[in-house]
Amino acid sequence: MLNSRRKRINEVRNKQTGIAAICGVAVAIGGVAALPGTAFAQTPSPLGEWQYSVGIPLQKMWQPTIPDWQLRVGAAASFQPRYEGSDRYHLMAGPSIDVRYKDLFFLSSGEGFGVNFVQGPNWRASLAAVYDLGRRAHDDPQELNGLGNINAAPGLKLSGEYVISKDFPLVLRADVRRYFGGSNGWIGDLGAYMPMPGSTKKFFWFAGPNVTLADSTYMNSWFGVNQQQAAHSQFRQYHASAGFKSVGFGISAVWLFDKHWFATADGAFQQLVGSAGNSPVTHRKGNGVADISINYRF
Numbered sequence: 001m002l003n004s005r006r007k008r009i010n011e012v013r014n015k016q017t018g019i020a021a022i023c024g025v026a027v028a029i030g031g032v033a034a035l036p037g038t039a040f041a042q043t044p045s046p047l048g049e050w051q052y053s054v055g056i057p058l059q060k061m062w063q064p065t066i067p068d069w070q071l072r073v074g075a076a077a078s079f080q081p082r083y084e085g086s087d088r089y090h091l092m093a094g095p096s097i098d099v100r101y102k103d104l105f106f107l108s109s110g111e112g113f114g115v116n117f118v119q120g121p122n123w124r125a126s127l128a129a130v131y132d133l134g135r136r137a138h139d140d141p142q143e144l145n146g147l148g149n150i151n152a153a154p155g156l157k158l159s160g161e162y163v164i165s166k167d168f169p170l171v172l173r174a175d176v177r178r179y180f181g182g183s184n185g186w187i188g189d190l191g192a193y194m195p196m197p198g199s200t201k202k203f204f205w206f207a208g209p210n211v212t213l214a215d216s217t218y219m220n221s222w223f224g225v226n227q228q229q230a231a232h233s234q235f236r237q238y239h240a241s242a243g244f245k246s247v248g249f250g251i252s253a254v255w256l257f258d259k260h261w262f263a264t265a266d267g268a269f270q271q272l273v274g275s276a277g278n279s280p281v282t283h284r285k286g287n288g289v290a291d292i293s294i295n296y297r298f
Helices: 002-032 056-062 216-223 227-232 274-278
Strands: 069-081 089-101 105-108 112-120 123-132 153-163 171-179 186-195 203-214 243-256 261-272 286-297
Touching: 056 123, 056 153, 186 216, 186 243, 216 274, 243 274, 261 274
Parallel strands: none
Antiparallel strands: 069 089, 069 286, 089 105, 105 112, 112 123, 123 153, 153 171, 171 186, 186 203, 203 243, 243 261, 261 286
16 A cells, blocks of 8 residues: 555656656747757758757747747758768758747748748747758769759748647647759658657757658659660669658757857758669668757847
């Protein structure tokens, strides 16, 4: 009887401790708002789409009054594949920018330039102008010679995020993007993430899965080989069909140094599947990415 009572008390304490830790994370998020997008974030990489805006829906649940202006700038570096499916890596560097006005408008190197056109206390839907830097043959001349370039292109992104509850802060996310030029196709993501144990007011981290789908136009731009390309490259002709492009898992973390300075780090693994994984252009189905940024918030 006594052991049973002690067990129930410990269970309650563990639950309360877990909720307190999550609340601490949320309070910290209220100060940072989100991880600013990494340098060249819109270029296809193993990062999940949720990692470019992690924490934003959680902020509103614990900080109902959002400051009119939230501004963060920094510098970021990313170690990622030369192209999706490559077995060679390179280092990229660039700015990290995140500007938000009244939880309505945003300009972010991760999310693009857009507006939260409908929202609630635990959800939002946004429309944004985004970009894709494409793929250049000189990114990996040894492998991409003869395939030509995928030009940089603007696009539109429709996305939505929903937080289950304060007690269970799982964030569900979905988005669809359409590029005009370049790959000239449709691509979308389904993802989820939540704060992880061990998070504090000075350090907090998130983790979650992601799955990506694309139409045949997008898939053939990146993973297909048409007749002309086959004649000028080392690859056989190949048609990439619509469907699942990849599955992955990501981790994002924030370290708060003081009132203004903080660092972010992201890591992710992506496994190309279906037509993308079977493409002759794909030399390695599994790719990873690691990046870090140093930021200043005003």
